[in-house]
Amino acid sequence: MAHAPGDPHVLVLGGTTEARALAAALAEVAGLRATSSLAGRVAEPRLPAGEVRIGGFGGPDGLAAWLRAERVAAVVDATHPFAAVMSGNAAAAAAATGVPLLALRRPGWAPVPGDxxxxxxxxxxxxxxxxxxxxxxxxxxxxxxxxxxxxxxxxxxxxxxxxxxxxxxxxxxxxxxxxxxxxxxxxxxxxxxxxxxxxxxxxxxxxxxxxxxxxxxxxxxxxxxxTRPPLPAGVPVAETVPAALAWLAARGLTPR
Incomplete structure (x- = not known):
């Protein structure tokens, strides 16, 4: 979906099934620009819907500069639960720029009898x-x-x-x-x-x-x-794509 220069911009740090599902949902929202960022560690990644960028940002400072330059209104960290460096960079960049940050993380596994x-x-x-x-x-x-x-x-x-x-x-x-x-x-x-x-x-x-x-x-x-590394302190967490969309809606970025 085409977007206008003044449309609010959401950055999805992707690479997961949930990130692709979120990107697909955001691509259908009129008046919203959404960009998915992939690390580029897989030779032929499954590309999400909408705009896609591949590669690093150059650490937290580089990401902060990108958020400012692209006028990003919100960031959803939907990276792999073990992408601790990227999650840390996202938290630091969000804190430096004042851009709201959400972590989208599916629940971890739990043992059952017999495991x-x-x-x-x-x-x-x-x-x-x-x-x-x-x-x-x-x-x-x-x-x-x-x-x-x-x-x-x-x-x-x-x-x-x-x-x-x-x-x-x-x-x-x-x-x-x-x-x-x-x-x-x-x-x-x-x-x-x-x-x-x-x-x-x-x-x-x-x-x-x-x-x-x-x-x-x-x-x-x-x-x-x-076991998973901990998320950066203070970052809110959504366990599902609908919950992430609700978080964006609360900030006026997607329909309620």
Whole structure:
């Protein structure tokens, strides 16, 4: 939808399913300009509706300058729950410019009866724990996290990522290039065919990658779960796209 020079401008820091859904909703709002910003870490990202920019801003100062130059009225941080640097930059830039900021975060996963979860604070902690849990590891922490396991020569890793990972890598490694959403039958097949005996994941939440948790529970496999980093202090949170739209509506940016 075309916009006029005086239309209010919303920046969506994207890359998630929720960010794409929010961008699609905002693209239908008359008299509103919405821009989605993607980090550019995936070679062929799923582009959201509306205006899109790809690449970094140059830290919090660069983002603040962009907010001023583009006359942004509000920012929605809908990045991945583990994009702590970007979330920190957004909070600092919002504070420097006075632009309202909302974090859009889907709820994290919660264990259910039968789960054998091992929460850890970091990928390094996950790597330290693995030798006591198994020898064949399904690693679903993203290609940039694989380096944390490169020193574990006694384990075999099956790493799943959208794009091929770069060194350093574990000596014994199979790479599955795939993109969610994943099915329960598909996850069962991966665990059985690769004889997986332990799973590593980040607590990204959502339904797209949750079937691996069910499949692991069915097979009685331990799951090492990297917990989310905290959001910057004072940033309000919406757990759903409708809640984010309501927050924007309260600021006169979308219809109530």
């Amino acid at each position: 054998d979860w091992h929460p850890v604070a970091s990928l390094a902690d996950a790597a330290a724990l693995l030798p006591a849990l198994g020898r064949r590891v399904l690693l679903t922490s993203g290609r940039q996290g694989i380096a944390a396991f490169a020193h574990l020569d006694g384990l075999h890793f099956v790493a799943r990522s959208v794009d091929p990972p770069e060194p350093p890598l574990p000596a014994s490694l199979d790479v599955l290039l795939d993109r969610g959403p994943f099915t329960l039958d598909g996850e069962r097949a991966v665990l059985r065919e690769h004889r997986i005996d332990v799973v590593v994941t980040k607590d990204s939440g959502g339904a797209a990658t949750a079937p691996k948790l069910t499949a692991a529970r069915e097979l009685g496999l331990p799951v090492v779960v990297v």
